[in-house]
Amino acid sequence: MEALGVSEVHDVRSLAFGVTSDLRLIEADGTPLVFRRYETDEIVDVHPRIIEHEALALAAARPILGAVVPEPIATDPSGARAGRPSLLMTFLPGNPVVHGLDSRQLALPLAHLHASEPGVDLPRYQHWFAPEKVAIPAWTTKPEAWSNLMSLVRESEPDEPHVFLHRDFHPGNLLWQRGKLSGVVDWPFSCRGPRGLDVAHTRGNLALVDDAAAASRFLAAYRDLVPAYTHNSWWDAADLFSWDGGFAGVLAFNAFGANLNIELLRSRADAWAEVVADAL
Numbered sequence: 001m002e003a004l005g006v007s008e009v010h011d012v013r014s015l016a017f018g019v020t021s022d023l024r025l026i027e028a029d030g031t032p033l034v035f036r037r038y039e040t041d042e043i044v045d046v047h048p049r050i051i052e053h054e055a056l057a058l059a060a061a062r063p064i065l066g067a068v069v070p071e072p073i074a075t076d077p078s079g080a081r082a083g084r085p086s087l088l089m090t091f092l093p094g095n096p097v098v099h100g101l102d103s104r105q106l107a108l109p110l111a112h113l114h115a116s117e118p119g120v121d122l123p124r125y126q127h128w129f130a131p132e133k134v135a136i137p138a139w140t141t142k143p144e145a146w147s148n149l150m151s152l153v154r155e156s157e158p159d160e161p162h163v164f165l166h167r168d169f170h171p172g173n174l175l176w177q178r179g180k181l182s183g184v185v186d187w188p189f190s191c192r193g194p195r196g197l198d199v200a201h202t203r204g205n206l207a208l209v210d211d212a213a214a215a216s217r218f219l220a221a222y223r224d225l226v227p228a229y230t231h232n233s234w235w236d237a238a239d240l241f242s243w244d245g246g247f248a249g250v251l252a253f254n255a256f257g258a259n260l261n262i263e264l265l266r267s268r269a270d271a272w273a274e275v276v277a278d279a280l
Contacts (some may be wrong), residue, residue: 009120012238019212020188025091032091033073036188037084050188051077051085053123057190058089060118065109068092068175068184094175094182096259098209101171103221109184109227110202114163114195125193128242129153137245142270145277149237152170153280158232160194169198170205172253200235204243207272208250208265209258215272236276240269 015023015034020252022037036054038044047053055072062069076082118135131153136146166173167189175183199222223229243249247265254260 014017034089034091036087039084051075051087054087054188056120060120064113064116065184068181091177092183096172096174096175096256097176098253098256099172103217105181106218107221107225110169110198111222115164116164118164123191125191127198129238134241139266140244140270142274144222148277149273152234152237153241158234160196162192163195165191165193169202185208196235197231199231200239203236208268209253212272212275233276233279240273
């Protein structure tokens with residue numbers, strides 16, 4: 001840790017919401033900090049500048065959203081000093097709340113982010129699915145809905161202006177303390193791209209964690225904050241096809257009391273696919 005400029009380090013605990021990397025709460029020189037470290041090459045090989053990009057995104061988002069965004073302290077993008085690609089940032093208090101979030105409180109930081117210029121050269125967005133490889137899930141009981149969505153994502157995506165995206169904005173990446181938002185975390189995939197990507201990803205997570213009604217309430221709240229926004233179902237379909245068959249990213253919410261299982265998630269994914277297909 002001295003390689004990142006701190007000494008007197010004490011490991012406190014693991015932060016369970018780290019899915020793509022190891023996240024640990026540490027005390028460095030008496031100050032609580034978060035240490036992100038990519039222990040395998042799986043993500044780094046695909047995104048070799050992921051540490052640099054997250055540090056850039058954090059520094060750009062703090063002037064927009066304020067203290068709810070961690071402050072980057074030190075980076076080791078290549079791992080030359082710390083052994084593996086690593087990022088040290090400030091610790092934010094609070095815990096994720098998975099169920100029953102207030103739609104307006106949820107939409108407000110995203111609307112502010114999308115309305116602001118990052119002021120740095122963030123990477124262009126990447127899709128988390130390949131249109132030519134989409135298929136109807138083997139487990140689905142609603143193959144017609146999935147077939148309609150499959151046809152949709154094989155069409156050209158909507159041509160929309162690019163804005164500052166969080167890119168992974170969902171309940172697991174938001175911290176709350178005494179009913180107020182205290183943190184927006186996990187910015188490694190932040191980028192420039194169509195705001196529909198962020199809106200759809202949040203909607204998809206809400207549909208899986210709660211239900212389609214929660215996803216609809218979030219969109220209504222976002223539209224109330226951004227009246228000019230028109231949502232295109234293409235983004236919702238693309239987000240549905242970005243999930244792996246095991247829904248590992250959503251099952252991780254069980255660390256926060258989500259009480260989810262694969263059968264329930266597949267049922268909710270089917271229900272959400274029908275809602276999205278019906279909106280076409």
